[in-house]
Amino acid sequence: xxxxxxxxxxxxxxxxxxxxxxxxxxxxxxxxxxxxxxxxxxxxxxxxxxxxxxxxxxxxxxxxxxxxxxxxxxxxxxxxxxxxxxxxxxxxxxxxxxxxxxxxxxxxxxxxxxxxxxx
Numbered sequence: 230x231x232x233x234x235x236x237x238x239x240x241x242x243x244x245x246x247x248x249x250x251x252x253x254x255x256x257x258x259x260x261x262x263x264x265x266x267x268x269x270x271x272x273x274x275x276x277x278x279x280x281x282x283x284x285x286x287x288x289x290x291x292x293x294x295x296x297x298x299x300x301x302x303x304x305x306x307x308x309x310x311x312x313x314x315x316x317x318x319x320x321x322x323x324x325x326x327x328x329x330x331x332x333x334x335x336x337x338x339x340x341x342x343x344x345x346x347x348x
Contacts, residue, residue, distance in 0.1 A: 230258050231348065232284050234307070236300060237291025238262035238275045245315065245340065246291035252343045261285070279303040287348075289313040289339045294320040305330050313339055 233253055237246045250270050253260045261282050264275040279300070285307045290297065297320055304312060305326065311333035314320060324334045342348040 231286035231310075232259040232261070232282075233287045233289060234282060234285050234309070235260060235262045235289050235291065236304075238264040238270065238273075240268045240270050240275070244291070245338075249289060249291070249315075249339045249343075252340055256343055256348065258348070282307060285309045287311050287313060289315060290318045291315055293318065294323070297323055301326055305332065308332070311335050313337055313342070315339055 235246055235250055235253070238250055239246050241247055247270065250260055250262060250273055254271055254273070260273050262270065262273050262275045263279065264277065266275070267277055268275040286309060288304050288307065288309045290312065297318070301323060309332060312327055313335045315338055319336060327334050
């Protein structure tokens with residue numbers, strides 16, 4: 230199982246980040262989450278601060294490239310194996326920084342990866 234940090238998490242069921250948390254849990258991946266407000270989604274506490282989570286395999290992004298800048302150092306410091314850039318989050322500047330730090334960049338949809346067993 231791949232411990233995953235969802236950045237942009239929300240309790241709004243119409244948002245893809247909400248669906249991603251649910252799908253990750255259904256596939257039994259451990260999930261931690263950061264969003265705009267403290268909340269809880271299916272037992273996952275949504276944090277608002279950059280918590281130094283341990284053993285993160287994957288970071289999946291649901292925030293735009295401008296908002297991502299506040300997370301560059303944080304994500305690199307977590308040393309994940311990969312960062313998934315979901316549709317609408319493409320960020321070549323961040324790709325370069327991740328590459329320098331030997332972190333795999335994946336332009337993909339977390340929901341599709343999970344649904345097709347490619348996660």
